[in-house]
Amino acid sequence: MVNLTLLEPQTNQPLQNWQFLEQSVIRIGRALSNDVVLKGYFQVSRKHLEIIQVQEQWQLINYGTNGTLVNDNPVKQIILNHGDLIRLAENGPLFRFELEVASTTNLPNFKNYPTEPQPKCDHRNNLPGSIFCIHCGQPIVEEEKFIGSYQILRTLGKGGMGITYLVWDKNQTNQGAPLLLVLKEMKADMIRVPKARELFEREARVLKSLAHPNIPKYYDFFVENNRKYLVMELIHGQNLEDLIRQRGAINSERAIEWMIQLCLILDYLHNLQPPLIHRDVKPANLILRNLDGRLMLLDFGAVKELGTSLNTRIGVEGYSAPEQYSGKPCVQSDIYGVGTTIVFLLTGKTPMQYYRYEKNKYEIDTASIPNLSDKLGDVIKKACQPDPSDRHQSANELLESLRACL
Numbered sequence: 001m002v003n004l005t006l007l008e009p010q011t012n013q014p015l016q017n018w019q020f021l022e023q024s025v026i027r028i029g030r031a032l033s034n035d036v037v038l039k040g041y042f043q044v045s046r047k048h049l050e051i052i053q054v055q056e057q058w059q060l061i062n063y064g065t066n067g068t069l070v071n072d073n074p075v076k077q078i079i080l081n082h083g084d085l086i087r088l089a090e091n092g093p094l095f096r097f098e099l100e101v102a103s104t105t106n107l108p109n110f111k112n113y114p115t116e117p118q119p120k121c122d123h124r125n126n127l128p129g130s131i132f133c134i135h136c137g138q139p140i141v142e143e144e145k146f147i148g149s150y151q152i153l154r155t156l157g158k159g160g161m162g163i164t165y166l167v168w169d170k171n172q173t174n175q176g177a178p179l180l181l182v183l184k185e186m187k188a189d190m191i192r193v194p195k196a197r198e199l200f201e202r203e204a205r206v207l208k209s210l211a212h213p214n215i216p217k218y219y220d221f222f223v224e225n226n227r228k229y230l231v232m233e234l235i236h237g238q239n240l241e242d243l244i245r246q247r248g249a250i251n252s253e254r255a256i257e258w259m260i261q262l263c264l265i266l267d268y269l270h271n272l273q274p275p276l277i278h279r280d281v282k283p284a285n286l287i288l289r290n291l292d293g294r295l296m297l298l299d300f301g302a303v304k305e306l307g308t309s310l311n312t313r314i315g316v317e318g319y320s321a322p323e324q325y326s327g328k329p330c331v332q333s334d335i336y337g338v339g340t341t342i343v344f345l346l347t348g349k350t351p352m353q354y355y356r357y358e359k360n361k362y363e364i365d366t367a368s369i370p371n372l373s374d375k376l377g378d379v380i381k382k383a384c385q386p387d388p389s390d391r392h393q394s395a396n397e398l399l400e401s402l403r404a405c406l
């Protein structure tokens with residue numbers, strides 16, 4: 001029997017598993033005819049590789065345009081051994097290959113850790129950047145650090161408000177695997193700033209009230225040592241800003257498909273009572289989840305309930321609607337963010353490069369965007385009108401306009 005486990009590339013956390021009892025040929029790729037279908041991974045070819053049984057051995061043959069790596073080494077054809085790590089394309093999905101003979105002895109024993117003692121492990125032969133060891137299942141850290149019950153595994157980012165960590169809640173598991181979460185820490189000096197405290201606490205309160213498959217789940221909010229902490233679901237994937245900067249602009253069909261998903265999220269937020277305005281729609285806050293290719297909307301630090309005081313000026317140059325800079329956002333402000341995000345996805349350039357001053361107002365010059373259809377150009381132009389009343393009046397209206405472009 002062959003066991004293939006899809007791993008989160010950095011943490012080695014199991015995401016999905018396939019077992020093949022009697023099959024002698026295993027095909028992996030994006031096409032639906034494969035035995036393992038990877039829909040959301042665009043660096044993976046339609047027919048990327050085959051794993052073929054040759055007598056008592058299993059041979060991997062690469063067909064992928066972007067290549068295949070086994071244990072971090074590029075290969076065209078190779079005999080696989082139990083425990084080998086197979087990566088489809090550089091920075092692509094990572095699989096662990098296992099055979100029935102040893103599958104029950106060498107798997108990371110997540111369920112037993114940390115309640116049962118683990119044998120000493122030197123964590124050798126893990127891929128660079130791994131967080132959990134493929135042999136013992138324990139975190140690979142220089143020293144143990146905890147905030148509450150959460151063990152810090154890695155610092156994800158630092159900003160003026162505080163620090164964001166990748167953490168492991170050792171008291172919870174996800175189907176036997178470690179439950180990895182994001183912990184946002186608000187600095188002690190920022191707690192003394194009323195507006196900073198308001199935004200941080202509002203993000204926690206709002207996330208706790210939301211229930212949508214494209215929005216990270218809320219887990220916890222607590223205070224320790226005069227610092228405030230928000231804990232939420234970790235999304236394995238890449239944000240659209242990084243993705244486009246690494247791989248280049250995408251075609252309009254894919255951009256439209258992603259933005260339709262975004263419109264569905266915004267439609268949910270805008271139809272809550274009271275309606276919620278995200279106020280920070282941009283590629284950096286949109287993550288394409290590795291597991292299923294679903295688009296996730298992040299960072300609710302700027303979210304605002306319509307009908308409450310809206311005097312805080314929050315905006316990102318090139319992406320935010322004009323009314324946000326005067327502290328008067330509305331649901332159409334998020335529509336504007338969708339339009340400018342499409343411009344970035346299609347060009348790989350900041351939308352600021354396409355603004356033109358005409359007729360006493362700044363507008364997106366869609367005529368200067370290469371390979372843009374007239375229909376999609378009209379949608380972008382309307383979404384990015386300076387006056388909110390001239391834009392699509394709802395996320396659902398924008399969604400239908402985008403669908404008509406497919």
